[in-house]
Amino acid sequence: MSKVRVAVNGYGVIGKRIADAVVVQDDMELVGVADVVTDWRVKVALQKGYPVFASSPEAAQQMQAAGIPLAGTLDDLLKQVDVVADATPKKVAAANLEKYRAAGVKSIFQGGEKHNLTGHSFVAQANYATALGRDTTRVVSCNTTSIVRTLGVLKDAGLLKRARGVLVRRATDPWESDHEGIMNTVVPEQHIPSHQGPDAQTVIPELDVVTMAIKASHTTSHLHSWYVQLTRPASRDEILDVFYHTPRIAFLRMDEGIVALNSTLEMMADLGRPRGDMWEVGLWEDNLGVEGDELFYNYQVYNQAIVVPETIDAIRALTGIETDGLRSIAKTDQAMGLLREFVPVATEPVP
Amino acid sequence: MSKVRVAVNGYGVIGKRIADAVVVQDDMELVGVADVVTDWRVKVALQKGYPVFASSPEAAQQMQAAGIPLAGTLDDLLKQVDVVADATPKKVAAANLEKYRAAGVKSIFQGGEKHNLTGHSFVAQANYATALGRDTTRVVSCNTTSIVRTLGVLKDAGLLKRARGVLVRRATDPWESDHEGIMNTVVPEQHIPSHQGPDAQTVIPELDVVTMAIKASHTTSHLHSWYVQLTRPASRDEILDVFYHTPRIAFLRMDEGIVALNSTLEMMADLGRPRGDMWEVGLWEDNLGVEGDELFYNYQVYNQAIVVPETIDAIRALTGIETDGLRSIAKTDQAMGLLREFVPVATEPVP
Numbered sequence: 216m217s218k219v220r221v222a223v224n225g226y227g228v229i230g231k232r233i234a235d236a237v238v239v240q241d242d243m244e245l246v247g248v249a250d251v252v253t254d255w256r257v258k259v260a261l262q263k264g265y266p267v268f269a270s271s272p273e274a275a276q277q278m279q280a281a282g283i284p285l286a287g288t289l290d291d292l293l294k295q296v297d298v299v300a301d302a303t304p305k306k307v308a309a310a311n312l313e314k315y316r317a318a319g320v321k322s323i324f325q326g327g328e329k330h331n332l333t334g335h336s337f338v339a340q341a342n343y344a345t346a347l348g349r350d351t352t353r354v355v356s357c358n359t360t361s362i363v364r365t366l367g368v369l370k371d372a373g374l375l376k377r378a379r380g381v382l383v384r385r386a387t388d389p390w391e392s393d394h395e396g397i398m399n400t401v402v403p404e405q406h407i408p409s410h411q412g413p414d415a416q417t418v419i420p421e422l423d424v425v426t427m428a429i430k431a432s433h434t435t436s437h438l439h440s441w442y443v444q445l446t447r448p449a450s451r452d453e454i455l456d457v458f459y460h461t462p463r464i465a466f467l468r469m470d471e472g473i474v475a476l477n478s479t480l481e482m483m484a485d486l487g488r489p490r491g492d493m494w495e496v497g498l499w500e501d502n503l504g505v506e507g508d509e510l511f512y513n514y515q516v517y518n519q520a521i522v523v524p525e526t527i528d529a530i531r532a533l534t535g536i537e538t539d540g541l542r543s544i545a546k547t548d549q550a551m552g553l554l555r556e557f558v559p560v561a562t563e564p565v566p
Numbered sequence: 567m568s569k570v571r572v573a574v575n576g577y578g579v580i581g582k583r584i585a586d587a588v589v590v591q592d593d594m595e596l597v598g599v600a601d602v603v604t605d606w607r608v609k610v611a612l613q614k615g616y617p618v619f620a621s622s623p624e625a626a627q628q629m630q631a632a633g634i635p636l637a638g639t640l641d642d643l644l645k646q647v648d649v650v651a652d653a654t655p656k657k658v659a660a661a662n663l664e665k666y667r668a669a670g671v672k673s674i675f676q677g678g679e680k681h682n683l684t685g686h687s688f689v690a691q692a693n694y695a696t697a698l699g700r701d702t703t704r705v706v707s708c709n710t711t712s713i714v715r716t717l718g719v720l721k722d723a724g725l726l727k728r729a730r731g732v733l734v735r736r737a738t739d740p741w742e743s744d745h746e747g748i749m750n751t752v753v754p755e756q757h758i759p760s761h762q763g764p765d766a767q768t769v770i771p772e773l774d775v776v777t778m779a780i781k782a783s784h785t786t787s788h789l790h791s792w793y794v795q796l797t798r799p800a801s802r803d804e805i806l807d808v809f810y811h812t813p814r815i816a817f818l819r820m821d822e823g824i825v826a827l828n829s830t831l832e833m834m835a836d837l838g839r840p841r842g843d844m845w846e847v848g849l850w851e852d853n854l855g856v857e858g859d860e861l862f863y864n865y866q867v868y869n870q871a872i873v874v875p876e877t878i879d880a881i882r883a884l885t886g887i888e889t890d891g892l893r894s895i896a897k898t899d900q901a902m903g904l905l906r907e908f909v910p911v912a913t914e915p916v917p
Contacts, residue, residue, distance in 0.1 A: 379793040381732035383752055383780065399784045400828035401734055403791070403864040405820050407855040427791045427862060429734065431782040433750045440754070440778045442730040442793060469756050477751035504758040511778060513754040 218244040219534050222296040222320070224270060224289060224311065226250040226260055228388060229325055230302030232523045234265060235489060237300075239550045240527060242536055246296050249289045250274075253281035268292040270303070293318035298530050301325065308332075312351060321349075321533040323526055326356025326414070336417040338363040339528035339547075340462060343540025346532035354525045357518040358382055358437060359414040361496045362426070365514065367419055368461040369443065374454070376444040376508075377423035382411060382437060388519065389434040397432055404428040435476040436493075436517045443510040451505045458498060462544050463524065465557055466500035467515065473499075473557075479515055482557060492520035494553050524551055569595040570885045573647040573671075575621060575640060575662065577601040577611055579739060580676055581653030583874045585616060586840060588651075590901045591878060593887055597647045600640045601625075604632035619643040621654070644669035649881050652676065659683075663702060672700075672884040674877055677707025677765070687768040689714040690879035690898075691813060694891025697883035705876045708869040709733055709788060710765040712847045713777070716865065718770055719812040720794065725805070727795040727859075728774035733762060733788060739870065740785040753781040786827040787844075787868045794861040802856045809849060813895050814875065816908055817851035818866065824850075830866055833908060843871035845904050875902055 219242060223234045226248045237245045247266035250257055251274035257267050266286035269275035275288050286292070293299065293314070298321040301308050305327040312332060315322040323337075330336050335345065335352040341363050346352045355363065362380070369375040387396035409428035416422050458464050467473045473482060484491040497515040504511040527547045531537040537546065547553075570593060574585045577599045588596045598617035601608055602625035608618050617637035620626035626639050637643070644650065644665070649672040652659050656678040663683060666673040674688075681687050684702040688694075692714050697703045706714065713731070720726040738747035760779035767773050809815050818824045824833060835842040848866040855862040878898045882888040888897065898904075 379730060381791045383734060383782065397826070400786050400826045401782060401784055401789045402826040403789065403850060403853055405825070405853065407853055407862045407864070408857075425793070425857075425860070425862070427793075427864070429789060429791065429864070431734065431752060432784045433752055433782070435751050438752045438754065438780060440732045440780065442776070442778075474756070475748070475751045475753040499754060502754055502756065502758055506759075506776075509776070511758045511776070513758070513778070513780070 218242055219298060219530060219536055220244050220246045220296040221530060222246055222292045222299040223248045224299055224301045225303035226256060227302060228519050229522065230300070231256070231260070232490070232492065232520055233300045233302060233526050234260070236523050236527050236551055237530070240547070241550070243530060247286055247292050249292055253278050253283055257283055289314075290318070293320050296320055297534055298323065300526055300530065316350065322351045323529045323533065324351070324353040326354060326359060326522065328353055330414070330417040336414070337525065337529050337532070338367070338418050339525050339540055339544050340364060341367045341418050343528060343532050343543065346529060347538060348535050349533055352529055352533060354522050354529055355414055355418060356411070357516050357521045358411045358439070359418070360521050360525060361439065361514065361516045362411060362415045362424065363418045364461065364463055364496050365458070365498070366415070366422055366424060366443075368457055368464070370419065370422065372457045374445050374447075374449060374457065376446045378441060378443045380424070380426045380439050380441045382409065382426055382428040382439050384428055384430045384437050385434050385518065386430055386432055387434060396434070397430060399432055401432070402430040404430070433476065435480055436515055438476060438513060438515055440513050441511065445508040445510055448508045449505060449510070451503065454505055454510055455500060455503065462548060462555075463495050463553060464498055465495040465554055467497045467557070469499060469501050471558055476515055480517075486557065488552070490520070492523075493517035494520050494524050494551065496521070524548060524553060527551075569593055570649060570881060570887055571595050571597045571647040572881060573597055573643045573650040574599045575650055575652045576654035577607060578653060579870050580873065581651070582607070582611070583841070583843065583871055584651045584653060584877050585611070587874050587878050587902055588881070591898070592901070594881065598637055598643050600643055604629050604634055608634055641669070644671050647671055648885055649674065651877055651881065667701065673702045674880045674884065675702070675704045677705060677710060677873065679704055681765070681768040687765070688876065688880050688883070689718070689769050690876050690891055690895050691715060692718045692769050694879060694883050694894065697880060698889060699886050700884055703880055703884060705873050705880055706765055706769060707762070708867050708872045709762045709790070710769070711872050711876060712790065712865065712867045713762060713766040713775065714769045715812065715814055715847050716809070716849070717766070717773055717775060717794075719808055719815070721770065721773065723808045725796050725798075725800060725808065727797045729792055729794045731775070731777045731790050731792045733760065733777055733779040733790050735779055735781045735788050736785050736869065737781060737783055738785060747785070748781060749783050751783060755779040755781070784827065786831055787866055789827060789864060789866055791864050792862065796859040796861055799859045800856060800861070802854065805856055805861055806851060806854065813899060813906075814846050814904060815849055816846040816905055818848045818908070820850060820852050822909055827866055831868075837908065839903070841871070843874070844868035845871050845875050845902065847872070875899060875904060878902075
């Protein structure tokens, strides 16, 4: 079977990670990446050997004037691929769908777009099957992905009655310096409930979930604090067992010294991950509490990377090269190096 | 009736504010403040005309050597007062209780001490009456005070079934530079639930409340996000009405530009408050949501000042100079300048 030919349109925070993740899959081929910028960002893509295309004719002129060796325009790229992962900024992406459809190319959008754009919102472990053969889907945002992964599995286990969460969001991405950040304050989101609850319901409609969001003065990813009412009293071990056996959720341990968002990221870097990415929901195991039918926990969402493996699975679902969601997840995770335990607990002393 | 004679032991973040608040009450006299330091902090007290005492004989030697004009030691101070507000650091305070008792002086401790030290924990609007005539009580911590004020009034209105909150704490106090702060990260508290829920139950035992706490990278006070299950469906107006008619809760409005912790503090400074203090729970009115029997809201706790009016009321309760809690609250708030509305909503256009 020939490889699926993939384009990435928008080579930013998410797009560059999708490109790298496509490259390590043995059933996919990265045909090229498209963007509009002329600076270091596309130059690094060229250094990696990725064919670079211009996302628009106007961008092509500017990129050529800046000496960027172009493989063509987006139109040229679309003629050579089966599917495009669109990681362009909000508002740009929505206008692209018609272009992809006209070219007969399947498309995957990111969580900044509305559910209505594609009519389908995707989290691999929850609804891979309903994306099979569709021409387009939307991988939900980082926070929504984490909510669907964690609450979805509690629901599948018959344990979820309702969940109420507080999302402490990062001020801006670490590499930004555009004054969109905040400093020495906390900013509650104007609207309660925040949009992530309804967004999770685009994937699992019957989820009883409400979220509040606040923005804090840091750049090192998001933290979620959750109150979950269970359908019945459960033991702590039972809950941990459910999470432990779920892909893309991995435990963090305070007693291992992982006590804050930044210590997690230092561990990711030490694990040798590309860009120090954490693709898993990092759930604090020794911080999780159960009292009767109530469950409390905190987890960390690495916003720059958590949706990347989902996007890889979405490519397989739309193109149908793998019809089983769990097999796609396992294949993606194996190729990218996702872990079920970041630091395995030794059962025998090291000799 | 003669004025109650008050001593403040420990002239730090809380103690200096208590001293200032005592001075503006017409039924109290600040006899002196005691501390152990020799630097600018006690020198400012001297500039204000507060008699300064040494908290210990060893401190007296050092303070005299540093040229601090002492009015005596703590023992001398205790001979001249009816009640002492103890705002010394944790562990120091507990050892002081026996000293106060031996001197026949009533005492008020702060929330860093355990409930068991005094056997009574105090929030004026909740349990003023049970403190009447006691020889000692503990004003609960800033976060617990805010919890008792807000949930207590919902309970009194017959509306509270249970409450689950997430506390986003400030890294350290603004004036500190002692490496106890954190930067560019979020630190979840190791234990869930956090101690504030049980602490609130020392004031209102039957409260069904659970809290989680995390520390964030800012110094501008605490933010609380709450999920409250009501005993019955209620309207948003009904809830706002309950909070509006409660002393020491005042509304913040995002549509007035108060969108974050720091904007609130700028408004407090503009209002001409001493040190820019906010003594009220600052509850976002236009951010509060109700869905059926569920209530969601955020509020701000200015940790350096919120317990100060409570301490003033505790002085009246222990000494019995006012037997009615609401009258004491009204008197304290009038003298200190607490507001029910920070920025009154104009009903008529300004001519």
